[in-house]
Amino acid sequence: MKWHKLDMEIPEEDFVKLIKLEGKKICLIKHENNLYAVQNTCPHAGGILSGGWCKNGHIICPIHRYEYSLQTGRGAAGQGDYIDIYPVEERVDGVYIGLKESFWKKLFS
Numbered sequence: 001m002k003w004h005k006l007d008m009e010i011p012e013e014d015f016v017k018l019i020k021l022e023g024k025k026i027c028l029i030k031h032e033n034n035l036y037a038v039q040n041t042c043p044h045a046g047g048i049l050s051g052g053w054c055k056n057g058h059i060i061c062p063i064h065r066y067e068y069s070l071q072t073g074r075g076a077a078g079q080g081d082y083i084d085i086y087p088v089e090e091r092v093d094g095v096y097i098g099l100k101e102s103f104w105k106k107l108f109s
Ligand code: FES
Pocket: 042, 043, 044, 045, 046, 047, 061, 062, 063, 064, 065, 066
């Protein structure tokens, strides 16, 4: 796991937005004053989760309204799917997101 510092100011109010980190598209979310980072593509049919919204601790996909837990990534009952979630740490010098390093990157760095 490698931690990457975000190069942005975190707004006061809640938001759902697309960010790019290490060439990867990530959906960054502030919901009820907590920060979450999840995969940007919906596993159902490729909807863009950063175009969605949050409700009761879930990100809602804008295409068919599937819901995924911001805490666990699990789809709502009956969906049987999940999204990747990435750890977020708020440190004194900024916000960091943890990404797994790929095998090949590890090998050649
Ligand atoms: S594409 Fe996201 S719910 Fe269908």
